[in-house]
Amino acid sequence: MEDENTSIWNIPENKRQIYWQKRWQNSDTKLHLSQAHPDLVKHEDKLLKENCRVLLPLCGKSVDLIYLAHKGHEVVGCDFSDAAIMQFFEEQAIEYSRSQHPTAPFEIFTSTDKNISIYKGDFFELNSFIVGKFDAVWDRDAFVAVSPSRRSQYADVLDDVIKEDGKYLLFSVEYEGYNPITPFCVTAQDLDDVFGRKFCFSVLETYETRELPFLNKHGLPEANISLILFNKRQRVGL
Numbered sequence: 287m288e289d290e291n292t293s294i295w296n297i298p299e300n301k302r303q304i305y306w307q308k309r310w311q312n313s314d315t316k317l318h319l320s321q322a323h324p325d326l327v328k329h330e331d332k333l334l335k336e337n338c339r340v341l342l343p344l345c346g347k348s349v350d351l352i353y354l355a356h357k358g359h360e361v362v363g364c365d366f367s368d369a370a371i372m373q374f375f376e377e378q379a380i381e382y383s384r385s386q387h388p389t390a391p392f393e394i395f396t397s398t399d400k401n402i403s404i405y406k407g408d409f410f411e412l413n414s415f416i417v418g419k420f421d422a423v424w425d426r427d428a429f430v431a432v433s434p435s436r437r438s439q440y441a442d443v444l445d446d447v448i449k450e451d452g453k454y455l456l457f458s459v460e461y462e463g464y465n466p467i468t469p470f471c472v473t474a475q476d477l478d479d480v481f482g483r484k485f486c487f488s489v490l491e492t493y494e495t496r497e498l499p500f501l502n503k504h505g506l507p508e509a510n511i512s513l514i515l516f517n518k519r520q521r522v523g524l
Contacts, residue, residue: 322353323426325457325513329490332515333455334359338421341447343409343428343440347374350424355401362420363404364412371395371404390416410439414447423447423454430459430469437480445484445518454485454516461509465500477514485516 326333334340338359345351345363347370354361365371372395375382381398392407405417409428423444432440448454458477459469481487490513496502498509 320349322350323348323457325491325511326350326353326424326426326455329455329513329515330357332490333422333424333453335421339418341417341420341423343423343425343444344431345374345404346370346427347377348426349378350426351402351404352378354424355397359401359422361402362417363402364409364417365404365406366408368406371406374404387416392416410436410443412443412447417447419449419452420447421449421452423452425454425456427457427469429456430472432470434470434476437476441480441484448518450518452518455490456512456514456516458512458514459498459509460512461501461506463504463506465504465506467500467504469498469500481516484519486519487514487516489513490515 334354334357336358340354340359340361342348342351342354342361342363345365346367348363351361351363351374363371374380375395375397380402382395383398385394385396386392387394387405390407391411392405395404395406397403405412429437429440444454458472460473461471465471477487492510492512494508495511496508500506501509
């Protein structure tokens with residue numbers, strides 16, 4: 287198995303899910319906090335209204351799922367790793383059921399109280415017919431993990447599943463230098479190129495950090511973190 291120093295750029299696109307699946311199966315991930323992410327807590331009032339339906343793409347075993355559910359929201363995650371999803375329910379001591387979606391290649395893990403569901407499958411195959419529409423999307427580690435060649439496809443999925451008055455909050459990372467693993471660097475121009483036709487967006491906060499593990503590991507000095515809020519652009523009628 288490739289170790290965490292393997293350049294993800296050298297792994298063929300169609301094998302990257304296998305790479306991450308093996309990392310999850312071997313508990314070789316350092317992606318999640320033990321508490322709700324502070325940037326979500328700080329900016330949730332700009333993202334969420336009362337009783338939202340919230341999507342977390344590539345959620346892994348994020349405790350943000352629990353945090354949002356405890357706030358009274360209906361929370362839906364999506365991830366391709368069976369190991370990550372099972373770790374979430376087992377570590378949080380949540381009873382759940384498993385079912386196969388009747389028409390799509392997704393297995394659905396649902397908490398017994400129905401307020402948390404995680405769809406196991408390829409996020410790029412997700413659409414509103416499968417999972418419905420969302421008031422909000424919280425993106426902590428998904429977009430920055432998507433290969434730049436697939437970013438437009440990622441934005442297409444979000445455009446389909448977010449309601450016309452829905453919002454999307456993105457945790458974005460920008461840095462200088464070569465990083466062989468994720469997160470991929472995301473610039474303001476990248477965001478405009480990928481999302482500009484479908485969304486308008488504003489930067490809520492930017493701060494510098496030296497705390498992200500990949501920085502020290504690969505000799506990079508710092509990264510700039512931006513919290514970016516997206517809204518659907520108004521559709522012009524025919």
